[in-house]
Amino acid sequence: MLREFLLDAGLSPGGEAPPVLLVACSGGPDSLALAETASFFNRRGDYRVGAAVVDHGLQPGSAEVAAQAAQKLGAMGLHPVTIHRVRVPESGMGPEAAARSVRYEALDAAAEAAGADAVLLGHTLDDQAEQVLLGLARGSGTRSLAGIPPRRGRYLRPFLGLRRDEVEEICAAQDLDPWHDPTNADPAYARSRVRTEVLPFLEQALGPGIAEALYRSSRILAQDADYLDGQAAETYARLRSEAPDSGSPDEILLSEDGLRALPPALRQRVLALAAAELGAARPSWERVRAVEALLRREGSAGPVQLVGKVSAYRQVRGKPVPQGASSYGNLVFRKKSSA
Template identity: 85%
Template sequence: MLKDFLRDAGLAPNPASPPVLLVACSGGPDSLALAEAASFFHRRGDYAVGAAVVDHGLQPGSAVIAETAAAKLRGMGLDPVTVHRVDVPESGMGPEAAARTVRYEALDAAAAAAGADAVLLGHTLDDQAEQVLLGLARGSGTRSLAGMPARRGIYLRPFLGLRREEVEEICAAQELDPWYDPTNADPSFARSRVRTSVLPFLEAELGPGIAEALFRSSRILAQDADYLDAQAAETYERLRAEAGNPPAGSDPEEILLSEQALRELAPALRQRVLALAAAELGAARPSWERVRAVETLLRREGSAGPVQLAGKVSAYRQVRAKPVPQGSPSCGNLVFRKKSSA
């Protein structure tokens, strides 16, 4: 399974010049089983496999847990194996999101240092089902409900189609001794409640196969999201050019888009185009509520704005004629503006 996944990802085994893989391992059953599977191809010479362990320092004895995991990985023959201690900042995004941010920063650095072609993550089908349920609870859109992608940049998730019990069977068969993160059973975390209470309840009430059904839904929605995102990117570039904006990559402080052209788009495309305009000016991806607030400006009723978005970006309706580089002065544009740092 792992070999086929890597081949499909464009990383065919090559003993003459083995692709470099880095396993992100916590010492838990998922990532430990993945490391064991990767070590087989490492020993055969098909791939050069190392590992990175990230110590978030959030639990007593975390340093010992990290070093123990690293020792197991070295015992499998992986090289290099590095341990990265990170500081999780207190922020408004919550501890899980903050930990994820610094974890990927550490993994990015480890991959660069190792010259890795890919970083392997041990997420399973159960993790994906939990992600989809959490997205449903938040009222998220298609992209969020698509869950975790099997591939994003250098990050690969070869076990995304496996159940958690299957990777535990791999650990048992190989006589591995995984570490079990106590926070996975801590009810103070929403994901833990989904894992220990919500999914088992749904299985009991609706019958078996709920996790697999959620996984299938995520794959279908991922295809839809990929298509819509591609269409939105193409549409945004067209509208951006038609409105006479500076060339892409010029770090503009203002983006104009035709109100009429925006009104003619299907809502699914229009909302994505509005989000892309905000993102180009440095805003975080706006929430559905903020995008809908920007959309109300297109009705030309009431206030012309501005609607405040994250990252000191605002959107408002252009009410006076303004010259554009390629054409005569015109109004009827929606304007996205980044507040100057000066």
């Protein structure tokens, strides 16, 4: 499976300078099994394989866990094996999201230092099923329900089609002794509740195969999301313009007539792209719908406040856009100057 996945990603084995792979390993069953699988190709000389262990410092004894994981990776013949100790900041994004952010920063740095062509992550089909259920619970859109992508830039997830018990079987067959993260069973975390309570309940109530069904749905939705995102990018480029004579990089115009002609699935993505170009986080569905309401030309002309000091409004006939030129017939997206 790993070899085929790497070939599909354009990483051909062997040659004078084999591709460099970096396994992100916590010492848990998924990443340890992935490291063991990759080590086979390392010994054959098909790929040069190293590993990076990120110690978030969130649990007592985390440094020891990281050191033990690094020792196991070294015994597999992986090189280099590095440990990266990070500090998870307190932020409004929540502990899991904050940990994820600093983890990827550390992995980016490790990949650059190792000259890695790809970073391998040990996510499994069960992780994907959990992600889809969490997206459903949040009322998310197609992109979120598509779940974890098999590939994003240099990050590859070759085990995404394997069940968690299958990777545990790899560990058992190779006499590996993986670390089991206690937070995976901690009900304080929504993902842990999905893993230990929700999915088992669904399997019992609806029959086996729920995780596989959620995985299939994620793959179908990923194809749909890719297509719609591509269409939205082309449409956005066609409808986008800048206010005449404003010369401001913080102001974008979108044709109202052009937007009205779009189906909602495209129109909402185009509106989100305008906000994103001005540096805003992806707006919620409710905020995008509020911007759409401006197109009906009923009631308020705005502004609709979005994230990141970005607002959207339509110009009333005969009245100039604040600090801008006349642009009637367009929705105007502006970012408030920090000066």
